[in-house]
Amino acid sequence: xxxxxxxTEALTLPPVVTTERKPLGVFSRPKAxxxxxxxxxxxxxxxxxxxxxAAAMFFFIVGGIEALAIRVQLARPEQELFSADLxxxxxxxxxxxxxxxxxMPLGAAFMNYLVPLQIGARDVAMPRLNALSFWAFLFGxxxxxxxxxxxxxxDGGWFGYAPNSGxxxxxxxxxxxxxxxxxxxxxxxxxxxxxxxTTVLNMRAPGMTLMKMPVFTWMSFVTQVIIVFxxxxxxxxxxxxxxxxxxxxxxxxxxxxxxxxLWQHLFWIFGHPEVYILILPAxxxxxxxxxxxxxxxxxxxxxxxxxxxxxxxxxxxxWAHHMFASGLGPISVAAFSVSTMFIAVPTGVKILNWMATMxxxxxxxxxxxxxxxxxxxxxxxxxxxxxxxxxxxxxxQQTDTYYIVAHFHYVIFGGALMAFLGGFYFWWxxxxxxxxxxxxxxxxxxxxxxxxxxxxxxxHILGLQGMSRRVHSYRADYGYDFWNLWITIxxxxxxxxxxxxxxxxxxSYRRRHLQPAPGPxxxxxxxxxxxxxxxxxxxxxxxxxxxxxxDDWWHRKYAEDESGRLRKVHEPEEIAQVGDGSRxxxxxxxxxxxxxxxxxxxxxxxxxxxLAIAAIGGLLLVAGLVGWALEPADDPDLPPxxxxxxxxxxxxxxxxxxxxxxxxxxxEEEVPAS
Amino acid sequence: xxxxxxxxxxxxxxxxxxxxxxxxxSNEKLAxxxxxxxxxxxxxxxxxxxxxxxxxxxxxxxxxxVFDIPFTSVSSFVLLxxxxxxxxxxxxxxxxxxxxxxxxxGTTAFLGAVFIGGQVYEFTGFYREGLGYTTNAxxxxxxxxxxxxxxxxxxxxxxxxTLLVMSLRGNLGPDRAETVEIxxxxxxxxxxVWIIIFTIVYLIP
Numbered sequence: 001x002x003x004x005x006x007x008t009e010a011l012t013l014p015p016v017v018t019t020e021r022k023p024l025g026v027f028s029r030p031k032a033x034x035x036x037x038x039x040x041x042x043x044x045x046x047x048x049x050x051x052x053x054a055a056a057m058f059f060f061i062v063g064g065i066e067a068l069a070i071r072v073q074l075a076r077p078e079q080e081l082f083s084a085d086l087x088x089x090x091x092x093x094x095x096x097x098x099x100x101x102x103x104m105p106l107g108a109a110f111m112n113y114l115v116p117l118q119i120g121a122r123d124v125a126m127p128r129l130n131a132l133s134f135w136a137f138l139f140g141x142x143x144x145x146x147x148x149x150x151x152x153x154x155d156g157g158w159f160g161y162a163p164n165s166g167x168x169x170x171x172x173x174x175x176x177x178x179x180x181x182x183x184x185x186x187x188x189x190x191x192x193x194x195x196x197x198t199t200v201l202n203m204r205a206p207g208m209t210l211m212k213m214p215v216f217t218w219m220s221f222v223t224q225v226i227i228v229f230x231x232x233x234x235x236x237x238x239x240x241x242x243x244x245x246x247x248x249x250x251x252x253x254x255x256x257x258x259x260x261x262l263w264q265h266l267f268w269i270f271g272h273p274e275v276y277i278l279i280l281p282a283x284x285x286x287x288x289x290x291x292x293x294x295x296x297x298x299x300x301x302x303x304x305x306x307x308x309x310x311x312x313x314x315x316x317x318x319w320a321h322h323m324f325a326s327g328l329g330p331i332s333v334a335a336f337s338v339s340t341m342f343i344a345v346p347t348g349v350k351i352l353n354w355m356a357t358m359x360x361x362x363x364x365x366x367x368x369x370x371x372x373x374x375x376x377x378x379x380x381x382x383x384x385x386x387x388x389x390x391x392x393x394x395x396x397q398q399t400d401t402y403y404i405v406a407h408f409h410y411v412i413f414g415g416a417l418m419a420f421l422g423g424f425y426f427w428w429x430x431x432x433x434x435x436x437x438x439x440x441x442x443x444x445x446x447x448x449x450x451x452x453x454x455x456x457x458x459x460h461i462l463g464l465q466g467m468s469r470r471v472h473s474y475r476a477d478y479g480y481d482f483w484n485l486w487i488t489i490x491x492x493x494x495x496x497x498x499x500x501x502x503x504x505x506x507x508s509y510r511r512r513h514l515q516p517a518p519g520p521x522x523x524x525x526x527x528x529x530x531x532x533x534x535x536x537x538x539x540x541x542x543x544x545x546x547x548x549x550x551d552d553w554w555h556r557k558y559a560e561d562e563s564g565r566l567r568k569v570h571e572p573e574e575i576a577q578v579g580d581g582s583r584x585x586x587x588x589x590x591x592x593x594x595x596x597x598x599x600x601x602x603x604x605x606x607x608x609x610x611l612a613i614a615a616i617g618g619l620l621l622v623a624g625l626v627g628w629a630l631e632p633a634d635d636p637d638l639p640p641x642x643x644x645x646x647x648x649x650x651x652x653x654x655x656x657x658x659x660x661x662x663x664x665x666x667x668e669e670e671v672p673a674s
Numbered sequence: 675x676x677x678x679x680x681x682x683x684x685x686x687x688x689x690x691x692x693x694x695x696x697x698x699x700s701n702e703k704l705a706x707x708x709x710x711x712x713x714x715x716x717x718x719x720x721x722x723x724x725x726x727x728x729x730x731x732x733x734x735x736x737x738x739x740v741f742d743i744p745f746t747s748v749s750s751f752v753l754l755x756x757x758x759x760x761x762x763x764x765x766x767x768x769x770x771x772x773x774x775x776x777x778x779x780g781t782t783a784f785l786g787a788v789f790i791g792g793q794v795y796e797f798t799g800f801y802r803e804g805l806g807y808t809t810n811a812x813x814x815x816x817x818x819x820x821x822x823x824x825x826x827x828x829x830x831x832x833x834x835x836t837l838l839v840m841s842l843r844g845n846l847g848p849d850r851a852e853t854v855e856i857x858x859x860x861x862x863x864x865x866x867v868w869i870i871i872f873t874i875v876y877l878i879p
Contacts, residue, residue, distance in 0.1 A: 125701040190712060198705045202695035228712045236719030249807060249814035257730035257811040266719060629836065
């Protein structure tokens with residue numbers, strides 16, 4: 001190459017100190033701070049968290065309706081409300097929706113909102129990527145659900161076993177929507193995982209060492225690490241399935257020599273860590289709620305952390321227990337049997353530590369605490385039935401029966417969802433600035449737990465009697481009628497509890513001005529999110545907090561007096577931050593994550609129906625990427641402190657008091673070393 | 675990583691707009707490392723799939739029937755040399771030598787393009803010998819694995835070209851040396867993956 005021969009020109013260049021940036025774009029920089037435009041362009045982790053939660057609740061209702069349809073069909077023997085084919089679509093879409101579009105995004109909602117607050121950060125590491133994560137999830141979810149109107153939903157079960165999910169056995173477009181839709185939501189999940197791993201490692205406030213992080217942040221971190229390594233595996237599986245279905249590849253074509261176990265291995269290498277992706281954020285939430293309402297620090301913090309990490313590691317070595325009935329051979333089965341029993345140990349440690357935290361504490365059974373205690377009890381039931389699957393001879397009997405359905409609903413509904421509902425009641429005042437009604441909340445809890453046990457408890461019995469999963473009807477003389485009718489009634493009690501939650505949200509919102517404002521710290525909390533006003537101002541922290549110990553916020557409020565008795569030395573209102581964003585510098589909103597994510601479903605439709613549509617999607621992708629790359633993350637035109645104008649005024653009269661206590665250092669002298 | 679190293683406030687970097695990070699790595703660089711860790715599993719899955727399927731074809735040409743190892747060795751050599759030029763580009767911008775940075779970025783992109791061109795030529799030959807994408811189990815797995823790698827190289831070429839254009843527009847000064855370094859991380863990763871693929875797919879019978 002000729003230009004190699006001209007090195008002297010470099011010497012003539014003026015010494016460059018800062019490079020001039022030349023932003024280029026069709027959109028002017030979005031500036032709205034209120035209205036719909038501010039939401040679609042937002043890069044604020046709190047708004048993205050709220051949108052994750054809202055979208056997940058929408059899909060929760062969709063998936064719930066599918067569940068009720070299943071239960072209505074099974075209420076009586078030999079019913080034909082839905083054809084076997086439609087029933088296949090219903091249970092597949094119910095599973096896919098609840099796992100990928102409800103529980104995972106609910107976890108993402110809490111993680112997005114809380115992790116930066118709990119580590120004392122102003123936002124996540126890469127705010128625009130965070131917006132991309134959300135939009136990719138949302139558009140992927142919508143894409144998946146539009147299959148109902150475009151020839152029918154996916155019908156191969158949530159794990160879509162190939163070759164059963166190939167074109168030969170599933171000729172409609174449902175499984176195409178499944179493969180491409182999950183790929184799109186997977187983009188969002190993976191990007192979010194990379195972002196939050198970076199956030200936790202990089203964005204911690206001074207003094208916030210890893211072993212001073214709240215347990216929720218730790219569990220989020222472990223979850224995101226699992227996501228980073230698990231998502232590419234499901235991506236490979238989904239790519240192979242897509243190529244098989246759309247381009248006639250031979251990955252699952254047994255006639256061409258393919259191994260039908262390939263999909264099962266790839267899917268479950270992702271699929272078992274996925275179980276921990278669903279449950280670990282919930283464990284984190286409960287580990288935040290129980291200490292607050294037991295008024296004790298979490299029992300055995302290092303054990304909580306390391307058992308979470310152990311689950312994150314061991315979760316990779318148990319996947320074949322989903323395949324005991326597939327003929328793996330005795331050595332594999334024995335090895336995975338043992339590893340599966342072993343992973344119950346760190347989970348058991350967590351259960352023990354929650355109980356030990358409650359033991360001897362001053363328990364207040366508010367709604368969040370009830371849900372947390374509910375998780376401890378219900379997850380234990382689900383965990384114990386899980387251990388029975390580890391015993392491979394028993395598992396061979398249980399596989400593909402309702403016993404399995406009972407097990408995973410106890411861990412996902414009784415575990416993950418209980419914690420998320422509790423988390424709603426716990427953090428609602430922090431996020432929206434008003435309480436959810438506690439009396440209605442308690443009714444909500446009892447309806448949930450009663451409905452849960454009525455619905456999923458008898459499934460153990462049906463499963464052991466031999467009732468198969470994924471079969472759309474059963475004969476009257478099989479003896480399944482009683483429990484099936486019972487389960488259907490239970491499922492409507494769950495539906496009632498969900499309606500009650502929505503009613504509670506609506507009613508509490510309407511009555512928000514009739515109640516006292518929650519203030520920064522309504523529950524006498526322990527972690528940093530309670531040290532900022534409610535709702536959280538857009539800039540989070542006025543000044544980056546300096547951390548001196550675990551449960552730092554608690555230690556700023558409480559100290560031991562001379563006789564060693566704990567007493568409150570500061571009211572939270574005195575030392576909470578006031579919400580003055582004048583020293584904050586925030587990333588600017590952007591259209592490009594939305595544009596980029598919007599291209600993805602078009603590519604999907606194009607691959608399924610007509611490549612011309614894919615071209616539109618491709619153009620959107622290219623436009624999004626180019627616009628993104630050319631747009632600086634911060635708008636140089638805006639004054640550096642110009643982003644704080646839409647946060648509400650500071651609560652009550654605490655502004656003057658709080659201004660005097662900027663950081664932990666003054667308090668430190670009052671706290672004897674403990 | 676010790677605990678102390680993880681929370682010690684680090685020197686500010688331009689990529690984080692002056693905010694120090696807890697690890698000392700900028701967010702962008704750490705995110706690239708995390709992404710590359712994730713990408714290992716993508717290729718892990720594809721390579722495992724290939725290993726499972728390469729000898730399971732029931733008809734059509736197999737690996738030994740089509741591979742031209744001397745040709746692929748040369749194109750592999752070209753790709754590996756692009757790692758050297760990438761390292762030179764990073765070194766140049768770190769020294770503040772904008773011009774040489776441009777030269778080496780261009781060379782790296784060119785070498786990558788030569789590799790991709792070689793792959794296109796090679797696959798065209800395979801196709802003429804009767805090995806289409808849908809021919810047998812081996813062909814699907816082979817084209818998918820090498821295709822994903824080729825896609826990664828192509829994305830890398832786009833990134834290098836973007837850097838080159840930025841540089842020509844005067845937007846890539848020494849203050850953005852880390853951007854070049856991050857693209858370099860990706861490029862080296864893609865090369866290392868090719869070493870593994872070349873060994874497993876072509877060299878091991």
